[in-house]
Amino acid sequence: xxxxxxxxxxxxxxxxxxxxxxxxxxxxxxxxxxxxxxxxxxxxxxxxxxxxxxxxxxxxxxxxxxxxxxxxxxxxxxxxxxxxxxxxxxxxxxxxxxxxxxxxxxxxxxxxxxxxxxxxxxxxxxxxxxxxxxxxxxxxxxxxxxxxxxxxxxxxxxxxxxxxxxxxxxxxxxxxxxxxxxxxxxxxxxxxxxxxxxxxxxxxxxxxxxxxxxxxxxxxxxxxxxxxxxxxxxxxxxxxxxxxxxxxxxxxxxxxxxxxxxxxxxxxxxxxxxxxxxxxxxxxxxxxxxxxxxxxxxxxxxxxxxxxxxxxx
Ligand SMILES: Cc1cc2nc3c(=O)[nH]c(=O)nc-3n(C[C@H](O)[C@H](O)[C@H](O)COP(=O)(O)O)c2cc1C
Numbered sequence: 672x673x674x675x676x677x678x679x680x681x682x683x684x685x686x687x688x689x690x691x692x693x694x695x696x697x698x699x700x701x702x703x704x705x706x707x708x709x710x711x712x713x714x715x716x717x718x719x720x721x722x723x724x725x726x727x728x729x730x731x732x733x734x735x736x737x738x739x740x741x742x743x744x745x746x747x748x749x750x751x752x753x754x755x756x757x758x759x760x761x762x763x764x765x766x767x768x769x770x771x772x773x774x775x776x777x778x779x780x781x782x783x784x785x786x787x788x789x790x791x792x793x794x795x796x797x798x799x800x801x802x803x804x805x806x807x808x809x810x811x812x813x814x815x816x817x818x819x820x821x822x823x824x825x826x827x828x829x830x831x832x833x834x835x836x837x838x839x840x841x842x843x844x845x846x847x848x849x850x851x852x853x854x855x856x857x858x859x860x861x862x863x864x865x866x867x868x869x870x871x872x873x874x875x876x877x878x879x880x881x882x883x884x885x886x887x888x889x890x891x892x893x894x895x896x897x898x899x900x901x902x903x904x905x906x907x908x909x910x911x912x913x914x915x916x917x918x919x920x921x922x923x924x925x926x927x928x929x930x931x932x933x934x935x936x937x938x939x940x941x942x943x944x945x946x947x948x949x950x951x952x953x954x955x956x957x958x959x960x961x962x963x964x965x966x967x968x969x970x971x972x973x974x975x976x977x978x979x980x981x982x983x984x
Contacts, residue, residue, distance in 0.1 A: 672979045675858035677805060677836045681737055681762060681784075684708030685975045686859025687849070688807070689866045689967070690840060691741020691765050692815065693717070694942040695874050695953070696866070698729030700967070703871035705736040707968035712739035712765055716938075720751030727759045737762030739786075744769025757781040765807060765861075767816065772801040788840070790818020795829045795837075805836040807861050812842030814864045814955035816901045817892065823855070830856030844957040846977020853982065864955040865974075870966045877945025878952050881906070885958035893951070896920040897930060904952040908937060912951075 678686050689696065689704040693716025701711030713730065715723045723740065730738050740761050742752055745768045753774055756764060764771075764778055766787045778785050784804040789795040795806050808829040810822025818825075822841040830837045839852035840861035852860045866872060868879045881904050891909045894901045896916040903909045912933060919925035934951070941950030965973070 672982060675836060677858055681710060683710055685971050687971060687974065688712060688739070688765075688838060688840075688859070688861040690807075690813075690815075690861045690863035691715070691739065691767075692863050692867075692953070693741075693743065694939050695872070696741070696863075697873050698726035698731075699733065700866065700869070700872050701726075701738045702730035702733035702736075703869070703967040704866065704971070705730070705738040706734040707966075707971050708736075709967070709971050710737065710739055710763060711967075712741050712763070714741045715746070715752050716743050717746050717748070718752060719748045720755040723752045724755045724759065727755070727761065731759075739763030739765055741765045741767060742771075743767055744771060753777070756783065770797070770801075771803070775802050786838070789829065790820060790825070792825075792828050792832045796832055799833050799835050803835065805838060805858075806833065807838045807840050808857070809861070810839075810841030811900075811902070812956040813840055814867075814890075814902050814953045814958075816894075816899060817841075822852075826852065826855040826857055842955060842957045844960045846974045846979075846981060848957070849974055849978040850981040853978070864958050865961055865970060866967065867954060868961055868964050869970055870964055874942045875945030877947065878941050878950075879964065881947070881952050882954050882958050882961055883964070885954065885961075887956065887959040889958065890954060890956055894934065896925075897927060897934075901951070901953060902955055904954050904958065906947040906950075906952060908947065908949055908951060912937075 687709040691712035691714040693714040696714040701713045704711030713726045763784045786805045787798045788807045811817040826839045836858045839857035843860045844865040937951035940946045941952045
């Protein structure tokens with residue numbers, strides 16, 4: 672099956688991005704995915720420029736294939752991060768948590784593709800107007816920060832509204848999911864949760880085990896009352912946090928500062944320390960389908976074999 676020209680231009684073998692995941696997607700994971708023929712994406716989260724450069728250098732040591740960096744636009748180091756990305760000549764920038772309008776021209780001048788993650792048709796159209804190369808339409812099944820629409824409802828509506836390519840994300844972890852996304856009009860997919868447990872993923876083994884053990888109903892949405900909903904695996908941290916949020920939300924003057932303090936750093940604690948007491952084990956609803964620790968290459972090959980067999984039938 673021939674890939675969309677967008678992927679051919681990037682030199683990919685599979686129309687599959689590994690989603691940029693703050694802390695969880697480091698240079699080693701991104702490089703493994705790119706080396707295997709997908710597009711690996713480093714999650715730069717709240718990193719400084721130099722922390723981002725460190726991960727880019729790690730990726731470059733492992734592969735000379737193109738890879739991407741996800742830029743969290745709320746990061747106070749965003750300018751430095753973008754400078755580093757341009758200096759290092761990264762192929763793709765995906766963006767989250769904001770509007771990349773002011774950076775598109777600079778990135779394009781450096782021949783970097785700009786691909787924002789969008790949760791709605793309105794935002795997708797706005798992104799097309801500012802000249803981005805494609806969008807990632809992400810449904811609320813996904814791990815991490817989420818919008819309000821499901822992948823199945825969001826993707827075809829975004830596809831119909833835009834002329835630029837649409838990549839589907841949220842709830843995809845096997846060839847059936849990829850085939851479904853293609854049927855909805857997406858040119859390919861982005862997966863996050865599926866890659867958390869691959870051999871090259873550096874997250875703490877407790878975190879990997881939690882994803883491997885998770886069933887379909889084992890995620891919760893935290894932060895909804897704070898206005899930044901995030902999907903995480905059920906654990907003590909998630910349950911306590913939701914209890915606190917609910918209690919604060921009915922008060923005349925909710926103590927948002929304390930909640931923010933508890934939430935901050937929770938993903939880092941999960942990834943580096945595997946701490947279920949204070950760590951947010953972000954993962955999507957599809958975690959129930961993720962039951963093995965294969966290599967990135969095995970995952971990509973397996974998924975694409977299943978996709979093509981379903982579509983060519
Ligand atoms: C642990 C984790 C961290 C994430 N961090 C980010 C992030 O920093 N920026 C971003 O745009 N998306 C982030 N995401 C979303 C992923 O890039 C991807 O779009 C999402 O995981 C796709 O849905 P899936 O988990 O159902 O595959 C994160 C997801 C997970 C699971």
